[in-house]
Amino acid sequence: MKNTKIRKRSNAPIFWGLFGGGGMLAALFGPMLVFITGLAIPLGLLLPADTMSYAKMLAFAQNILGKGFIFAVIALFMWHAAHRIFHSLHEFGVHAGTGCKLLTYGVAFVSTIVAAVILLGL
Amino acid sequence: MSDTQKIIEIEVLRYNPESDQEPHSQVYKVPFTDDMSVLQGAQYIKDNFDGSLTYRWSCRMAICGSCGMMINGVPKLSCETFLRDYYPNRIRIEAMAHFPIEKDLVVDLSGFMEKLEAIQPYIIPKEPRTLEQGEYIQTPSQFAEFIQYTSCINCTLCYAACPQVGLNPDFIGPAAIALAHRYNMDSRDGGQAQRMELLASEDGVYNCSAVGYCSEVCPKHVDPGNAVNVNKIHAAKDYFLRFLSPKGGSK
Ligand code: FES
Numbered sequence: 043m044k045n046t047k048i049r050k051r052s053n054a055p056i057f058w059g060l061f062g063g064g065g066m067l068a069a070l071f072g073p074m075l076v077f078i079t080g081l082a083i084p085l086g087l088l089l090p091a092d093t094m095s096y097a098k099m100l101a102f103a104q105n106i107l108g109k110g111f112i113f114a115v116i117a118l119f120m121w122h123a124a125h126r127i128f129h130s131l132h133e134f135g136v137h138a139g140t141g142c143k144l145l146t147y148g149v150a151f152v153s154t155i156v157a158a159v160i161l162l163g164l
Numbered sequence: 165m166s167d168t169q170k171i172i173e174i175e176v177l178r179y180n181p182e183s184d185q186e187p188h189s190q191v192y193k194v195p196f197t198d199d200m201s202v203l204q205g206a207q208y209i210k211d212n213f214d215g216s217l218t219y220r221w222s223c224r225m226a227i228c229g230s231c232g233m234m235i236n237g238v239p240k241l242s243c244e245t246f247l248r249d250y251y252p253n254r255i256r257i258e259a260m261a262h263f264p265i266e267k268d269l270v271v272d273l274s275g276f277m278e279k280l281e282a283i284q285p286y287i288i289p290k291e292p293r294t295l296e297q298g299e300y301i302q303t304p305s306q307f308a309e310f311i312q313y314t315s316c317i318n319c320t321l322c323y324a325a326c327p328q329v330g331l332n333p334d335f336i337g338p339a340a341i342a343l344a345h346r347y348n349m350d351s352r353d354g355g356q357a358q359r360m361e362l363l364a365s366e367d368g369v370y371n372c373s374a375v376g377y378c379s380e381v382c383p384k385h386v387d388p389g390n391a392v393n394v395n396k397i398h399a400a401k402d403y404f405l406r407f408l409s410p411k412g413g414s415k
Contacts, residue, residue, distance in 0.1 A: 049362060054370035055403035058396060129373045133327060 057125055057147065064122025067114060075115070100164070109161045117154040124150035169195050172251045174205050176217065177258035179265050187265060191254070196247045202257060203231050203242040206269070219269035226383055229319030233269050234258040239324035239381045260324035262333070276320055279336050282362055283344035288355030306351040313346035313391060315384040322378035322388050328371045335371040336362060338378035338388035345391035348398075364399040372396070 081087065083094050092098065102108040124146040131142055171193050179187035192209045200208075203221055210217045219242075222228040226244040233242050236256050247255065263271035293300075322338035323329045329337050336344075344359045363369050372392045379389035 049365035049367060051361075051364055051403070052366045052368060052370050052399075053403075055364075055396075055400035058370060059400055059404075132331065133373065137331075 057121070060118065060121035060150075061125035064118035064120070064125075067118050068122055071115060072119075103161060103164050109164070113157055113161050116157040117150075120150040120153040121147075170197075170251060171195050172205070172247050173254040174202075174209065175254055175256040176206070176209065176268070177256075178217070178268050179259070180216070181267060187259075189256075194247075196251070198246075198248045200247050201243050202233075202235055202240075202245045202247060202255065205247050205255070206242065206257065217269075218267045227317060229317030232260050232319045232321045232324065234261055234324065239321040241319060241321070241383050244383065260320065262324055262326070262330045263320070273320065275333060276318075276323060276337070276340070279340040280318070280343065283336065283340050283347075283359055284355055285340075285343045285347060287347060287350060287353045288358065289352065290354030300352045302351055309351070310346045310349040313342050313349070313386055316342055316346075316386045316388075317384055319383065321381045321383065325377040325381040326372075327375055327377070328373060332367075332371055334367045336367050336369075338372075338392060339386075341369060341395060342386050342388035342391040345395060360399065360402050363395050364402055369393075369395045369399055 078089065079094070082089050103112055128142055128146040131146075136142060173191055174194050175189050175191045177187050178184070178190050192213050194205050194208050196205060196208070201224075203219075203224065206217065206219050210219075219233070220230040221243060222230050224231075224243045226241050229241070231242045232239060234240075234257065235242065235245055236250070237258075239260060242257070257269065259265045259269050259271050263273065263275070266272045316339055318339060320339060326335075326338055329335050341363065344363060347353045348356045348359055369392050372389075374389070374393060376389045378392075379387045382388060
C-alpha cells in the first residue's frame, strides 16, 4: 500500500446493503417463520390447522403485500446468506475469486429472479 | 526473595535475519516474583541468558504502545501482562502476528505507518482560520463524538488480532480506521471527503467481516471495530448518495 496509489472504489456497498437488509429481516422474521412453518403448523400448536392450507397461501401470495413480503423474505435472505458464505469461504482460505463470487451471489441472483417470476405469475 | 524461588519457563520465538532461515523457539527458565511482567521476564532473559534478545519497550506502563507481542497466541502489551497469571504453565511469547519479523520480537511497522499517514490523522480545517478568530469552541457533546478514539496508542495489537489484516495486508485495518473516524467526527475537521476515498476503497472498511477481536484486544478500549462498522454505513451512504450531492466523497 502506497499513499500515491490510486484506489478503486469498492462496490461492496451494494452487496453489503443487501446483506444488511437480509440480516435485519432475518432477525425480525426468521425465528417467527421457522416457528410457524417448521413447528407450529406441522405439530398443530397454537395456530388453526388450515393456517397454511394451499388456498390460504395462494391467496396470500396473490395479494400485492403478500407477494412483496414473500419476495423480500426469499430474495434478501438469499443475498444475506450468499454474502455470509462468500466471506466465510474467504476466512477459511478459499479466496475471493470470481468463481466464488459467481457461485454465491449468482445463486442469490437466480433465486431473486425465480422468486420474482413465480410470484408475478400467480 | 523467599527461599522458594518460583521459576517459570518462557518459550521465545527467536529470529535473527543474519543467520536464521526461519524463526525458531528457545526456552528459558526464568526466576520471577509476583510483581514481574512478561516484559520484565524478557528483560531477565536479555540480562542473564542472551544479550542478543531483541524486543521493543519504553514506558513500562501501558501507554507508549511499543511492547506488544503474542503471549500464548493472544496479542497483548507485555508490560501489563503478569508472569504470575501463567505460572506454573509455560508461557510462549512471539512477535505480533500479521507483521513481518525484523528480529526476534520486533516487527516491521512500516506498512502500518504508511496506512496511518494515508488516513491523514490530523485536523484538516474546513476553512482557513485567522488568529483573530480565536480558538474553536466545542460543546461537550461534540467532544464526546470522538474522544474515545483519541485513546489509541498505536500499539497495533488490533492488527495482530484482525483475521482480515492477515488475509489482506493492504487492508487499512482497525487502528488507522479508528483514527480516521476520530478526525472525521471532530467538529473542527473538514477532511471527511478526502478520507472517504480511502475508507470506501477496496482496501477500506468492507474488508472487515465484523469479527470484533480488534476491540477485544485493545488495551485502551478504543473499540476500533465500532469505528470500522460505523464507517461501512458512512461509505454506503457516500456510495449511493454521491450522485445527488455535488460534494460527494471520492471519484
Ligand atoms: S512498554 Fe510502553 S506500553 Fe508497554
